[in-house]
Amino acid sequence: MMNSSQVSYFTLTAYLDSGALKYLYFTVVVFLYIVIVTANVLLIVVICVNRSLHEPMYMFLCSLFVNELYGSTGLFPFLLLQILSDVHTVSAPLCFLQIFCLYTYANLQLSNLAIMSYDRYLAICCPLHYHTRMSSSKVSMLIALMWLSPFLAISVVIYLSAPLQLCGNIINKVYCDNNSIVKLACSDTTANNVYGVLGAIFITISSVSLILYTYMRILKVCFSGSKQTRQKAISTCTPHLASLLNFSCGSFFDTAQNRSNMNHVPNMLRTLLSLYWLICPPLFNPLLYGLNLTKIRIICKGLIFVKCRCLMLKFRQGSALVKRK
Template sequence: MVVNSTDISYFTLSAYFDAGLFKYFSLIIIMSLYILTVCANVFLIVVICMNRSLHEPMYLFLCSLFVNELYGSTGLFPFLLLQILSDVHTVSASCCFLQIFCVYTYANVQFCNLAVMSYDRYLAICCPLRYAVHMTHTAAATLIMVTWLYPFLAIVVLISLSASLRLCGNIINKVYCDNYSIVKLACSDTAVNNIYGIFYTIATICVVILIIFTYMKILQVCFSGCKLSRQKAVSTCTPHLASLLNFSCGCFFEIVQSRFDMKHVPRMLRIFLSLYWLTCQPLFNPVLYGLNLTKIRIMCKSLVFGHR
C-alpha cells in the first residue's frame, strides 16, 4: 500500500527484541548514563558561567558544546527508556520526525562546534599576535550563533523532504528514528532527497576538512617551535582531537551499519554501534575536558571544595 508519510500515524521500531530480565539491566545502564551525562554537562556549564576568568572564546565554545550534548541526550535517552519499558515498540509519526530533528541537529551542531573550536585554537597557536583582534567576544558569539543556526535550517529542509515522500511501510529496523530508514521506505521518487543528501554530505565533509586542515597547521607550528610552546599546544589540542576522533568513529559506525547489510553482525553489537555516537560522546567530552584543561580542573575543585 502506498501512502504519504503524513498519512502514517506511527512507525514500528523492529530492532527491539524480548530480552527478558536483561531489559531491566539495559534500563539501569541507560538511566545511569543519562543521569551522569546531565550532571557532568550541567556542572561544567555552571563552572564556566560562574567564573568570569573562563569567559573567553575557547571556554564559550566549550559551553556551547556541553549545551548541545544536553540537548542531544535529552532527545534520545528518555525515548530509549520508554521503549525499553514498553511491550509495543511504536512511535507516532510526529514524534519520530521530532526525534530525527533532535538527533540530526545534535550531530551537525557537534561537528560545527568542533570546527569552530579548531579554528579558535588555530588562531591562538598559529597567529597569537592577531588572536585578540580576530577572536573578539562579538566574533565568538557570531560563530556560536552560526554553529546552531545552520544545522537547524539544514535539518528542517531534510525532514521536510522526507515527510513529503510516499511510503510503502512503517517498519524502521533500528531502536530510534532515522531519516535514512524512512527514505528507504519510500515508493515515490527520492531524487530530490538524494541530491540534497549529496550537498548535505559535501557540506559535512567540508567541515571535517576544515578541522583536519587547522590541526595540520597547529601540529606544524608545534613541531617547529620550542619545547615549552610545543607542550602547551599539544596539551591544549589533545582533548579536541580525542573528541573529534571519538565522535567521527561513532558516526562512521552508524553510517556503515545504515548503508550496508550487517545481518552477520550480532544484534546487540549492531545496537551498541548505532547508539555509540549518541550515548558515549555526551559523557566522554565533559570527562575529557574537565580532566585535561587546567583552568576548568582548577575551577571545578574550587566549586566543589570551596578553595583554590
C-alpha cells in the same frame, strides 16, 4: 501505497525481547543519562559563573556541552520509554521530531569541533593577534551561525521526507532515522537523496578541511617553535583530538550500518554501534575537557572542596548540638 501523513506510527524492530532483563537495561540507561546530564550541566555552570573562563575557547566548549545535553535529551527519555514498553512503536510526528533533534545534534557537533580547531589554530599560531581576530562579537557570530545553520538544513530534510509515499512503517533501529524512512518510500526520492548526499558532503568536507588545515599549521608551529609552545599545543589540542576521534568513530559506525548490509552482525552489537555517536561523546567529552584543561580542573576541584567543607561544618555543628542535648 500510503502517504506518510496517513501513517500514524512507525515500528522499531531493533529492540530485543529481553523479558526481565529490560529492567537492568533501563537502570543502565538511566545511570548513563544521569551521568551525562550531571557532568555537562556542571561544566556549563562552571564556565558561565566564572569570569576567568569567559574566553573564546571556553565559550565554544560551553556550546559543545549544551549541544550534548540537547542530543542526549532527544534520545534517552525516548529510549527509556521504549525499553519498558512491550510494543515498540512511535507516532509519526514524534518520529520526525526525534530525527530533527538527532540530526541537528550531529551537524552541530561536527561544526563545533571544526570551529574549536580554528580557535586553537589562532591561539597557537597567531597569539599576538588572537584577541583581535577572535573578539567577543566574532565568537557570538560564530556560535549563532553554528547553531542556526543545522536547524535550517535539517528543516529541509524533514520537509522533503514528510510528504513521501511509504510502502511500510518498519524501522530496524532503536530510534527514528531519516535514511530508514526514505528507504520505505514508494515514490521518487531523488530530491531526498541528492540533498542528503550534497548536504553530508558539504558539512563533512568543509569541517574536515578546516580541521586538517588548522592542525597542519599547528604541527608546523610545534616543530619550529619552543618547548613551551609545544606543551601549550599538546595540552589544549589533546582533548579536542580525542573528542573528534570519538565522534568520528561513532559517525562511521552509524553510516556503515545505514549504507551496507550488516545482517551478519549480531543484533545487540548493531544496536550498540548505532548508539555510539549519541552516547559516547556526551559521556566522555566532559571528562576529557574537565581533566585536561587546567583552569576547569582547578575550579572544579575548588567547588568540590568548598562543598565538602560545608558538609563537614554542618556535620560538626549537628554533632555539637547532639552533645549539648
